[in-house]
Amino acid sequence: MYVQIDLDGPAGTLRVSGHGLPTVELVRAPGTDPDAHTPIGTRKRALLALTVDGEPAVIRPARGRLLRRSYRVDVRTGGVRYRLVPCGYVDSRLTRDGRRIGTFTSSGDGKVIDEWDGDPTPHDLAVGAALAAAFGTGASPWWETLGDIVGELIP
Template sequence: MHAHITLDGPAGTLRVSGEGLPSVELVRTAGTPADAHTPIGTRKGELLTLTVDGAPASIRPARGRLLRRSYRVDVRADGVRYRLVPCSYGESRLSRDGRALGLLSSSGDGRVIDEWDEGVEPTPLDLAVGTALAAAFGTGASPWWETLGDIIGELI
């Protein structure tokens, strides 16, 4: 299975599709300004609408502050809970219903690289939702101590 990604950050639209995959669409509310740090243009869940194969799904991006965990994104689609959370500078871990599936990386350029854990065969839904989250929000984050150091450096 191969996912095709169409991302337009300034417009706030993302579509993931592919043969055998459910289509995933994430849209930022029209007329809202895009932030420069998030590929889809916002981490405010109330400004985002997510659909999976045309059905509404819930999305809750965390605010993205000091800790890597604060950059997590939670989704509930078709009765399944997904979480994408940074685990290194450039990668984020995708989990389904609390079970780790693999690592995804994306620099926000509309391309996603996936590396599934040994023994994991991702479902089409896993692949489509994981790809959409990585493309929409990017992956990876600095550790808290480095981020804190940067903040202090800016203040000095």
């Protein structure tokens, strides 16, 4: 299936659509300044509104700090729980109800590469692409991030 991804980070809008796919829309609150590290412009859940196939969905991005797990994004839609969490430097794994279903790569430019562990549902495709495009994928391991922080502190 072809997935159309329309991301406008400065405006804080994302729309994922395609033939046979539910439309996923993620919008950052109007009038808020985007952060420089997140493609959609924020990781603050109070500033984000998500709909899947026209129905409101719950989105909970973690704060994104030291550990890879802190960059996870959780979504609940239609009784299904999705989680996107970094599993390497450039890729993140997508789980549905706690079971791994695929891996995504996106540098935050609105382009997404996906690999599936089996046949994804249309909701899996749309939600996974939306999360990868909106928040990017991958993260450095905690020890490397800590080393960078310490290196910045030493003159």
